[in-house]
Amino acid sequence: MAIVKSELIKQLKKSYPNIELKTLTLIVENIIKEMKDSIIRGERVEIRKWGTLTTRIQKSSIRRNPKTGHKVSVPTKKVIRWRMSQELSKKLNEKI
Secondary structure, eight states: OOOOHHHHHHHHHHHOTTSOHHHHHHHHHHHHHHHHHHHHTTOOEEETTTEEEEEEEEOOEEEEOTTTOOEEEEOOEEEEEEEEOHHHHHHHHTTO
16 A cells, blocks of 8 residues: 555644644645656655665667567656665565
């Protein structure tokens, strides 16, 4: 199950009942906006104990459409790369 922004705000409201819902919503919106703006500027976004978001350039390539089998040219583009923190990796893999 995925967590959506509205669910995140509800969870924050449970953790911080003294803060108004409107204020929590504004805080979450501003955090997401700053992360987007930083990524667009090509800056690295690091959230301790969670991971790092960076941009990189994906080279153009010739790929195959799996449905039709035809070759398709994919142009050069920027992509977002996420790398999880060591702490998250350890917690994720300790239950295996």
